[in-house]
Amino acid sequence: MPGKDLESEIRHGHHGGNVMTVAQPCIEPAAHREPERHLWCISDLTVSYGEVIALSSVSLNIKENSVTAVIGPSGCGKSSLLCCLNRLTDFIPGCCVSGRILMHSKDILGGQIDDTRLRKQVGLIFQKPNPFPLSIRRNFELPLREHGIRDRQEIEHIMQSTLEATGLWKEVKDRLNKPAHQLSGGQQQRLCIARALSLRPDALLMDEPCSALDPISSGQVEELVLSLRERYTIVIVTHNLSQARRLGTDVALFWLRDGKGTLVESGPASQVFEAPRDDLTKLYLRGAIA
Amino acid sequence: MYLRSPARASTVLSPMLIGAGALALLASALIAFIFFVVLGEAMAALGEIGLWRFLTDASWHPSSGEFNLLPMVAGTGLVAAGAMVLAMPLGLIAAVFVTFYAPSPVATAYLRLIELFAGIPSVLYGLWGLVVLVPIIADLAAPGSSLLAASLVLALMVLPTIALIATMSVRSVPLERIQAARALGFTKASTMVKIVIPSARKGLAVAAILGAGRAVGETMAVMMVAGNIVQVPESIFEPVRTLSANIALEIAYAMDVHRSALFVSALVMIAFVVLATALLEFVTNKQAMPDVHPD
Known part of the structure; x- marks a missing residue:
């Protein structure tokens, strides 16, 4: 395949940065013809860590302004997929990524992409809340300053509006100078979401954002995700099937086949949950296998 | 039963604990000893010359009785x-x-x-x-x-x-x-x-x-x-x-x-x-x- 050679050359930078990534239209699945836009078109994505193949030739389109729930058992490459979408894979030693991910018609795996800007556009929420060990205010100040916003009033304004959007403002407005680590786990996670939103991203990636939280905090984070899905493209990895049902507009099921993570089935949530095409999906949804 | 196992553990460890404690004591005693020797030796000068002159003397010429350490x-x-x-x-x-x-x-x-x-x-x-x-x-x-x-x-x-x-x-x-x-x-x-x-x-x-x-x-x-x-x-x-x-x-x-x-x-x-x-x-x-x- 000549296209693939070109691509791998771009990634390995053999062309000294002269070759532009070729913009290609996303190939929409034939099933739905309505004018749905895809934020990411993933084709033939393979992720390996040394000998271990975490994801094997995955092709998947992710719709704009929707919640794509990524489900499947542990170790099937769900988190690896997320890390590819904001190129956090760059920092994992021994991690090798091949294939293509188009975002706004640009291959984000290519060398020409400004990866820090990509990460500003695509926020990542980790499993364990990870606010900086600073005050709540500084947790906003530091990233905003990093991206060139220095005006104190503007920072205050952005902080307040994102805290309001995450329903945290009332809870923290009197303690903005207090350490973020004094907040409860759920509040910390919502703070992290607000911090990611303060950079005005297009998308949010969430890696099991509720698995370290109690049921009430989990519920609050879920409500928050629902309230955000009109405006942001959200990809959420979850082990919790009922959470996937509650949140997902689209679903992608991954499975470990022959020691490799593979995509089993993807599509709108209603279709995958009500009329799964793959036998494995049927069994998994019924709880027969896990 | 619950209280017993830590107690027994400490009995097993006790010769080691005593040994480590003794060594720690020895080390700190040595440091204290060195400090007191220095202090003891310094007392004569501090008494005879006084602290003040170590800061105010014209210079450091011990043979001519000048002891400015500054x-x-x-x-x-x-x-x-x-x-x-x-x-x-x-x-x-x-x-x-x-x-x-x-x-x-x-x-x-x-x-x-x-x-x-x-x-x-x-x-x-x-x-x-x-x-x-x-x-x-x-x-x-x-x-x-x-x-x-x-x-x-x-x-x-x-x-x-x-x-x-x-x-x-x-x-x-x-x-x-x-x-x-x-x-x-x-x-x-x-x-x-x-x-x-x-x-x-x-x-x-x-x-x-x-x-x-x-x-x-x-x-x-x-x-x-x-x-x-x-x-x-x-x-x-x-x-x-x-x-x-x-x-x-x-x-x-x-x-x-x-x-x-x-x-x-x-x-x-x-x-x-x-x-x-x-x-x-x-x-x-x-x-x-x-x-x-x-x-």
């Missing part, structure tokens, strides 16, 4: 401070380089090299300073043996200590914190400056203070390149004498009050170290990451 205090402070100003940034850069930038074989080789440097006897550093550094500085400004030469040699000597401790503390910064910063679009450089270094602050303070402790105490190498003239230097090219060099130079022939006055020198050095340790306590008791609000 030039040596200044010498020690300036030489050590100069060494730290040079070694601290270098040690920090080395730590960040080894941990986040160097490919792992380079990092390992670099660390081995630094460990090797830490093991070189100080007289060799002094010799190198004497034959290489002093002539170069003499070309710039005579006589060459100077505050600058002493600080440079000392910086090289404390660099391994600082770099190794700084590396340990930079390595112990939680990975999640670094990932959080990278996921928020921080560049590598600003992740270092804004997240890693502030997070490693405690360990870096430990590195600085241990380095400073060594810088204050180092005798041989400093004596070989500092010039050892008793004066408060007016420029970095002027010779200085440190407290430790003062003791080493004069103890061989000092008698009576002069000898006792040298123990006062030692007491002042102990004070330097105690001060550094108190500073260490103060710094490490603070928050792990500074929370400053710039206006």
Whole structure:
């Protein structure tokens, strides 16, 4: 395949940065013809860590302004997929990524992409809340300053509006100078979401954002995700099937086949949950296998 | 039953505990013993001359009854401070380089090299300073043996200590914190400056203070390149004498009050170290990451 050679050359930078990534239209699945836009078109994505193949030739389109729930058992490459979408894979030693991910018609795996800007556009929420060990205010100040916003009033304004959007403002407005680590786990996670939103991203990636939280905090984070899905493209990895049902507009099921993570089935949530095409999906949804 | 198992565990451990306790006691007793010997020896001079004259006498001429220690205090402070100003940034850069930038074989080789440097006897550093550094500085400004030469040699000597401790503390910064910063679009450089270094602050303070402790105490190498003239230097090219060099130079022939006055020198050095340790306590008791609000 000549296209693939070109691509791998771009990634390995053999062309000294002269070759532009070729913009290609996303190939929409034939099933739905309505004018749905895809934020990411993933084709033939393979992720390996040394000998271990975490994801094997995955092709998947992710719709704009929707919640794509990524489900499947542990170790099937769900988190690896997320890390590819904001190129956090760059920092994992021994991690090798091949294939293509188009975002706004640009291959984000290519060398020409400004990866820090990509990460500003695509926020990542980790499993364990990870606010900086600073005050709540500084947790906003530091990233905003990093991206060139220095005006104190503007920072205050952005902080307040994102805290309001995450329903945290009332809870923290009197303690903005207090350490973020004094907040409860759920509040910390919502703070992290607000911090990611303060950079005005297009998308949010969430890696099991509720698995370290109690049921009430989990519920609050879920409500928050629902309230955000009109405006942001959200990809959420979850082990919790009922959470996937509650949140997902689209679903992608991954499975470990022959020691490799593979995509089993993807599509709108209603279709995958009500009329799964793959036998494995049927069994998994019924709880027969896990 | 619940209470029993820890009790039994401690019975099993008790010979070891007693042994460790005894060794710890011995070590602290030795330190106390050394301190009291120094204090005892210094008492004669403190009684006869009085503390005040150690600060106000015209100069340090023990044979003519002048005992001003201030030039040596200044010498020690300036030489050590100069060494730290040079070694601290270098040690920090080395730590960040080894941990986040160097490919792992380079990092390992670099660390081995630094460990090797830490093991070189100080007289060799002094010799190198004497034959290489002093002539170069003499070309710039005579006589060459100077505050600058002493600080440079000392910086090289404390660099391994600082770099190794700084590396340990930079390595112990939680990975999640670094990932959080990278996921928020921080560049590598600003992740270092804004997240890693502030997070490693405690360990870096430990590195600085241990380095400073060594810088204050180092005798041989400093004596070989500092010039050892008793004066408060007016420029970095002027010779200085440190407290430790003062003791080493004069103890061989000092008698009576002069000898006792040298123990006062030692007491002042102990004070330097105690001060550094108190500073260490103060710094490490603070928050792990500074929370400053710039206006």
